[in-house]
Amino acid sequence: MIPEDGPRGQGRGIFRRVPIPCSIGKMLTLRDASPSDAGQIVQFIRDLALYERAPEKAVVTEADILRFGFSENPLIHTVMAEWDGHPAGFALWFHNFSTWEGRPGIYLEDLFVKPEFRGHGIGKALLKRLAKTALDLGCTRYQWQVLDWNTPSLDFYEAMGAKTLREWLTCRVEGEALRALADGAP
Numbered sequence: 736m737i738p739e740d741g742p743r744g745q746g747r748g749i750f751r752r753v754p755i756p757c758s759i760g761k762m763l764t765l766r767d768a769s770p771s772d773a774g775q776i777v778q779f780i781r782d783l784a785l786y787e788r789a790p791e792k793a794v795v796t797e798a799d800i801l802r803f804g805f806s807e808n809p810l811i812h813t814v815m816a817e818w819d820g821h822p823a824g825f826a827l828w829f830h831n832f833s834t835w836e837g838r839p840g841i842y843l844e845d846l847f848v849k850p851e852f853r854g855h856g857i858g859k860a861l862l863k864r865l866a867k868t869a870l871d872l873g874c875t876r877y878q879w880q881v882l883d884w885n886t887p888s889l890d891f892y893e894a895m896g897a898k899t900l901r902e903w904l905t906c907r908v909e910g911e912a913l914r915a916l917a918d919g920a921p
Contacts, residue, residue, distance in 0.1 A: 764817045767813070777795055783847040813826065822849075826843060826846045843877070844879070
């Protein structure tokens with residue numbers, strides 16, 4: 736995607752979808768997801784939840800992906816990875832914003848490569864693709880979270896140049912606590 740006021744900007748909303756195939760060798764293809772990928776995206780999310788030891792928490796539906804990823808103003812964006820024509824992995828991201836820098840960033844919500852396709856550079860290619868997307872969109876940050884027990888992923892990300900920000904802790908309000916907090920809002 737490129738900003739609407741960019742050199743080819745002609746889309747609706749702030750960003751438009753621009754298919755940018757990326758092939759490495761003859762096996763790996765990266766592409767922007769299309770609505771027909773919604774079912775595969777849901778399956779990748781469920782596979783990731785299983786890997787992260789919380790399969791019961793992945794309640795996303797195809798309708799959710801279609802609504803939030805393929806509307807006039809999508810809130811999420813997905814890059815699909817295919818190995819020799821077979822679904823191999825994905826990266827799902829959205830924008831965040833740095834008030835201190837006055838610039839948007841990319842938040843990588845999910846990165847997943849199916850176990851049988853690991854070791855081929857697919858995760859690395861997805862990370863690089865999103866880094867390029869961030870720069871193309873004028874973003875100054877590209878960040879994500881990783882579970883503290885997931886040593887293979889931590890090692891991989893740090894080898895790719897990521898810094899683990901141990902001084903920042905994630906705060907989350909959900910479920911009944913979210914409803915209770917909202918009930919007290921003016």
